[in-house]
Amino acid sequence: MKTRCLLVDDEPPALEVLETYVREVAHLELVGSCGNALEAFGLLQAQPVDLMFLDIKMPKLLGTDFLRSLRHPPQVIFTTAYREYAYEGFELDAVDYLLKPVSLERFLKAVAKVSHAADGGAPAPEPVHTPLANPDAFLYFRIDRKMVKVILRDILYIEGLKDYVKIHVVGGPALVVKQTISGLEEKLSESNFLRIHRSFIVALDKIRTYSARHIEVATEELPIGRLFRSRVEEVLG
DSSP states (O other): OOEEEEEEOSOHHHHHHHHHHHHHSTTEEEEEEESSHHHHHHHHHHSOOSEEEEESSOSSSOHHHHHHHOSSOOEEEEEESOGGGHHHHHHTTOSEEEESSOOHHHHHHHHHTOOOOTTSOOOOOOOOOSSOSSTTOEEEEEETTEEEEEEGGGEEEEEEETTEEEEEETTSOOEEEEOOHHHHHHHTTTSSEEEEETTEEEEGGGEEEEOSSEEEETTEEEEOOGGGHHHHHHHHO
8 A cells, every 4th residue: 555645845846856756666655745734734634645745944834833733644754954943843753854955865764764554643553561571581782882781671761862762771871772763662562662752662660650741751751742642542541
């Protein structure tokens, strides 16, 4: 099944580049190109969209504000010439953030992060099992040219930092590892862990409190991403 894409950008040259890229990827289908957020809103009401490439700095309505206005948004990859918007983009659970001019290589890398969902919803994490089937389970990570053993039950939570993760553990300093959070999530899928945000995975048995928007682990209050909220409610509810 193809991923249905909508392009939203007020700059025609940028739209042309993205249109060309989408047509070159076999599993992507271009369903529309819009010059502003209001046009995009109309198209979203008219047909299903799985993935939206959304410019941020546009006239009338910023892309970030447009995304906030949608009750059931598709997955989003932000495109912009302004690096300062990156943090806000990731806070809105964007799949990725592309700086203009967008190269084909970077475009493909962003698309590879998209979890296809026919209804345009959040990627569904693997089923979570608790407690740990093996309390002594561990993984090795390469840190400073050494392979370091980490006992899974000692992990509090995992923080994604683009191409790195920071593994926060009980009674010790955090470990920084060159590894994507999605790649690590796959290794933990049969363990006591839950993805709550594009940037956070938590150990279920380390959760102290939770609300509709945050989970407290140890002394840290971590955000629950909008696209992960239904999964969190399902597991913790």
